[in-house]
Amino acid sequence: MxxxxxxxxxLSIHGLVRGHDLxxxxxxxxxxxxTYVVELARALGRNPNVEWVDLLTRLIDDREVSSDYAQPEEKLGPRARIVRLPFGPKRYLRKEVLWKHLDHLVDRCLHHLRSQEKLPDVIHSHYADAxxxxxxxxxxxxxxxxHTGHSLGRGKLQRxxxxGRKKSSLERQFNFAQRLAAEEEVLSHASLIVASTRQEIVTQYGDYxxxxxxxxxxxxxxxxxxxxSAPGRRPISETVCRMVDRFLDIPEKPCILAICRPETKKNLHRLLTAYGEDADLQEMANLVIIAGNRDDIQTMEAAQQQVLADLLLAIDRYDLWGKVAIPKHHRMEDIPDLYRLAARRRGVFxxxxxTEPFxxxxxEAAASGLPIVATEDGGPIDIIGNCRNGLLIDPLKPEGIALALKTVLSDRKAWRTWARSGIxxxxxxYTWAGHVAQYLNAVRRVLRKDRKRFRRQLATFAHDRRSALPLARQALISDIDNTLIGDQEGLEQLIEWLQVRAGRVAFGVATGRSLAGTVRTLRDWRVPMPDVVITSVGTEIAYGPDLRxxxxxxxxxxxxxxxxxLAEAMTAIPGITLQQKENQRQFKISYNVIPELMPPIDQVGAYLQRLNLRANLIYSHQAxxxxxxxxxxxxxxxxxxxxxxxLPLNSFLVAGxxxxxxEMxxxxxxxxIVGNHSPEIRSLKGRHQVYFASDHYARGILEGIAHYQFGGSSHPQRFLTS
Incomplete structure (x- = not known):
């Protein structure tokens, strides 16, 4: 069959993603x-074994970038498209700033997938944020x-x-704590990790x-x-020649070509040092550095400013004017011609x-017939091993970089052999057809292993509709202790507000209590039975008066x-004691805590991970x-x-x-968040759609209802007065 x-x-959610002129x-x-995600989506869309590919990324509405990135959809081919969803601010943001907005994207994705005719067979995420x-x-x-990591946070942090950077300043700049936690979580959960090289698996992922x-x-x-492709098959653009040659006294000399972003980890300053301190290398070749695009260095990010300023200062220090080209602008379509120009002049890439994951x-240089010199870390080891088209170097030793470049440039016979071998x-x-064939085989293996279990879960999830709740247009979900209850008069006003909107606004509670404890407490406070009851810190869901x-x-x-x-492992943690039997459930183990004795919660989580135990740890009320x-x-x-x-997530008002x-x-x-909140929830101040009420208990909920104009425009003022 x-x-x-x-x-x-x-999913690839940071950067500027479009299908043309990258x-x-x-x-x-x-x-x-x-480049990888766009080309992979296109290549998958061309394969007859693929029905459809959606590359989902962030919608960016910012006058500082092209309006292309504000288009909700962009076609990549007959069965592939880019889908852009808005989340967080409209403007373009660097990836380190996106972390606090990722939960918004989860909700937008759920709403988007709900609107589709069918759910995808697999979700392929790229980088830690996705x-x-x-x-x-x-x-x-x-x-x-x-999941494909592309680059990993642990190695970057170590480097x-x-x-000499301080951990505290790095955390402020890069949000390493969130990134590393997300990487550990995805490695724990994902059915398949796609790596580019064996070294990536052994050395880089091995640290997790x-x-x-x-x-x-x-x-x-x-x-x-x-x-x-190699030079000779098609002409090289005169625009590209002028872009490079206007910097050079003798443009016909062989060309040492580097193409990368202006980042510290790309190590361009050591390349320039290697060139600047070797007169023989300067005599043999020009140096061409394509380091992104810039109009004014002073308007760039601080890290990029520093890299480019260091390069220009080094050019001046070594007096390399006329020997080094560092153009301000290039287009994506110029890149193939830059490789061919360097190959035609018997140069080297x-x-x-x-560090280089791939x-x-x-x-690209190898396919263009250009020999390569590359760092002895990560992908280059496999690439040169497979293509036999160049030399590996220690990126920390400028003299070694210079020696390898001179070796390639001075041996014409070896140069021709390396050029042919690379092609x-x-x-x-390294063809896309070969990549897609391997990729689809790996995906099929994942689906064979997981299909039965996932299908069972999804069938129940999608079709078990046990209540009339889907008829509601909005839902109010509240914690019980110290939120819903605590002020009887305010609670009665909230119940009256709900009764007026019965059928339009569903009512639910979400609590750490057991189901039996929840029912007792609601009866004691004369709260009508909610439409939905989420108990035991989210591990149990029941519906309606009969609590199905x-x-x-x-x-x-x-x-x-x-x-x-898990229960056995937790006996080794000091400062905790099991709560009474009623609070222990099939999917919940609950402890009382002595804060000054219990280790930090992240250390407890790391301890469980070392034992290969997976759990969600919820610490509340510092108790x-x-x-x-x-x-x-x-x-x-x-x-x-x-x-x-x-229902979209913005139809839910949640109180706690x-x-x-x-997490709600x-x-x-x-x-x-009601006015009588605990200290640990103050971390949400300033978050998207999180309102801190001044009133306490149910009055605080009513204050939040008025703030959001939730449940309709009618909010009787007497509900908000004492």
């Missing part, structure tokens, strides 16, 4: 990853996740610390606690050999980066849950610790309900007061 064609959702090098976020989003979607929808090499596959990227420019090696190892349990939720969160092993399945929390439960009922309410507040929900 023929295999059904696949529907693939790819602005490579414009900034640190628009580089090789953008990995975070992909993991949330995979858990909520029961769709396998594939920057070794260079949750990495399992059995779930990794080496699939080298492809290159478009219709664009990159150099990549001196401190190195797509090396493949043949790319055709043998949602079996789909239980099946969904059971993934990777090892209750007995309680709940251990839950990785898919369970109040916030995840609300997203499950949103998808199930077909403590740390176990934080993230994303597109309308968050209300």
């Amino acid at each position: 023929d295999k059904p064609p696949l529907h693939i959702l790819m 602005e490579l090098g414009r900034d640190a976020d628009t580089g090789g990853q953008v 990995g975070y989003v992909g993991t949330q979607l995979s858990r909520l929808l029961g769709i396998p996740q594939i 920057l610390l070794q260079s 606690i949750n990495f399992d090499a059995k779930r990794a596959s080496v699939i080298p990227p492809g290159t478009d050999t219709t664009r990159f 150099v990549n001196p980066a401190l 190195g797509l420019t090396l493949i 043949l090696g790319v055709k043998r190892h 349990a949602d079996p789909g939720w239980a099946k969904l969160i059971r993934h990777q849950w090892r209750r007995d092993a 309680y610790l709940d251990i839950l399945p990785v898919r369970a929390s109040k916030g995840q439960a609300i997203r499950y309900l949103a998808y199930k009922w077909g 007061d403590s740390g176990n309410d934080i 507040m993230l994303g597109d929900t309308l968050g209300v």
Whole structure:
């Protein structure tokens, strides 16, 4: 029987992503990853075994960038497109600033997928930020996740610390804590990790606690050999020749070509040092550095300013005017001609980066018949091993860089051999057709393994509609203790507000209490039974007056849950004691905490990860610790309900007061934090759609309702007075 064609959702959410005239090098976020995801989407769309490919990225409405990035859709081919969803501010943001907005994207993605005719077969995330989003979607929808890291945070952090940077300043600039946590989480969850090289698996991913090499596959990227070819087959643009030659006294000399973004890790200053301190190398060749595009260095990001300023100062220090070309502007379509120009002049391509996960420019240079000199880290080891077209260098030793360049430039016979070998090696190892064939085989293996389990979960998730809740247009979900209850008069006013809107606004509670404890408390405070009850910190969902349990939720969160092993492991943690038996549930282990004795919560999480145990740790009121399945929390439960009922997340007003309410507040929900909140929830101040009320308990909820004009425009003022 023929295999059904696949529907693939790819996530690549930072940088400037479009299908034409890629602005490579414009900034640190628009580089090789953008090229890879666009070309992969196109190549997959050409394959008859693929039904459809959506490359989902961020919609950017900013006068400082092209209006192309504000278009909701862009076609890439017959069965491939770019889909852009807005989240966070409209303006363009660097990737380190996007982290606090990623939960909004999860919610926008859920709404987008809900509107489609069918869900994708797999979610393929690229880089840590998309990995975070992909993991949330995979858990909520029961769709396998594939992940490509492109570059990893742990190695970058180590290199920057070794260079003398302070950890605190690095955290402010790069948000490493969030990035590393997201990388560990995606490595724990993803069904397949796609790597470019074996070295990437062994050396780079090997530093992570949750990495399992059995779930990794080496699939080298492809290159478009219709664009990159040896000189002679097509003319080289005169514009490109002028762009380079106007800097040079003797333009006909061989050319040392470097193409990369102006980033410290690209190590351009050592390349320039190698050239500037070797008179023989200067005599043999010119140096051409294509380091992104710039109008005015002073308007660029600080890190890029520093790199380019250092390069220009080094050119002046070594008096290299007339020997070094460093153009201000180039177009994407100029890149193939730059390789061909360097090859025609018997030059060499150099990549001196401190670390290089793959190195797509090396493949492009090889396909253009240009020998390469590259760092002995990561992808270049495999590329030169496969193509036999150049030399590896230690990127920390300028004299070694200079020696390798002179070796390639001075041996004409070896140069011709390397040029031919590179062209043949790319055709043998690095075509898009070959990449897609390997990729689809790996995806099919994932689906064979996971299909039955995911299909079971999804069928229950999509079709188990046990209540009339889908008829509601909005939903108010509140924590109980210290939020809904605490002020009887304010509670009665809130109940009256809800009764006026019965049928239009669903009412639910989300609490850390057990179901039995929840029912008792609601009766004691004379609260009518809610439409939905989320209990035990989001691990149980029940509906209506008869409290019918949602079996789909239980099946969904059971993934990777090892209750007995977790309970045993936690006996080694000081400062915690098990709560009473009523608070222990099938999917929840609850402890009382002595804060000054318990280790920091991130250390507890790392300890469990080392034991290969997966859990969601919820610390609240500086007194309680709940251990839950990785898919369970109040916030995840609300997203499950949103998808199930077909309501957008901004139709949910959620109210809370403590740390176990934080996940409810993230994303597109309308968050209300009552005035009597606990200290740990203050971290949400300034967050998107999180309102801090001044009134306490139910009066604080009513204040939030008025703030958002939730449930209609009519908000009787007597509800808001004492």
